[in-house]
Amino acid sequence: MKEEKPAFRFNEQSPEARWRRLDAAHRAAHDALMARSGLERIGNPVLLMILAHQPGGVIASQRELADHLHVTPATVTVSLRTLERGGYIVKQENECDLRRKPIAITDKGRAAVEKIEAAFDELDTAMYRGFTEEEKESIAQLYDRMSQNLLEVAGLPNDPRRQRLGK
Numbered sequence: 001m002k003e004e005k006p007a008f009r010f011n012e013q014s015p016e017a018r019w020r021r022l023d024a025a026h027r028a029a030h031d032a033l034m035a036r037s038g039l040e041r042i043g044n045p046v047l048l049m050i051l052a053h054q055p056g057g058v059i060a061s062q063r064e065l066a067d068h069l070h071v072t073p074a075t076v077t078v079s080l081r082t083l084e085r086g087g088y089i090v091k092q093e094n095e096c097d098l099r100r101k102p103i104a105i106t107d108k109g110r111a112a113v114e115k116i117e118a119a120f121d122e123l124d125t126a127m128y129r130g131f132t133e134e135e136k137e138s139i140a141q142l143y144d145r146m147s148q149n150l151l152e153v154a155g156l157p158n159d160p161r162r163q164r165l166g167k
Contacts, residue, residue: 029126033119043082045116048105051089052113057105058092065103088112 011017034040042048050068051059059065062080066073080103083089088109091101105113128136151157 026123026127029123030119033123034116037115037119039112039115039119041082042086042088042112042116044076044079045112045120047076047079048083048088048109049113049116051103051105052110054105057110058102060102061100062103063100083109 031040034042034045039045047065047069050065051057059068062073062076065080066076069076080089080091084091086108087106090104090106092104094100094102131139
């Protein structure tokens with residue numbers, strides 16, 4: 001007779017379960033703050049923020065923008081289309097290379113970035129409310145260790161994303 005394995009039981013108190021609850025709460029708060037700012041349909045706010053912080057608010061190409069996000073150009077296509085339709089960005093002509101179109105943020109896009117940054121600041125302030133500086137530093141160190149562990153599992157110990165993590 002075959003021995004039966006016990007049924008899988010999800011441990012609600014495990015670190016993974018707590019991480020998932022934190023992620024869901026963070027997403028809900030983010031979405032609420034974006035909606036309150038009138039930006040619920042903006043798509044990818046980080047993409048717009050990257051553009052806003054480029055010299056002159058212009059980036060040379062979709063590929064360069066994708067490189068900043070560590071994704072493929074195809075991945076940013078839909079987000080760019082949404083931002084362009086909303087009037088937050090414009091694609092400029094490039095007479096030297098018709099395949100590469102510089103992407104520029106508009107005045108509407110800059111105004112949106114101000115709201116996005118304010119919403120992100122509010123989100124961070126709310127999330128860490130009641131934490132001491134030492135507690136926040138401890139959390140940051142734990143996040144760095146978890147990121148390093150996961151990058152090693154992924155076979156990316158020298159991945160450039162580590163630089164964004166302060167490594």
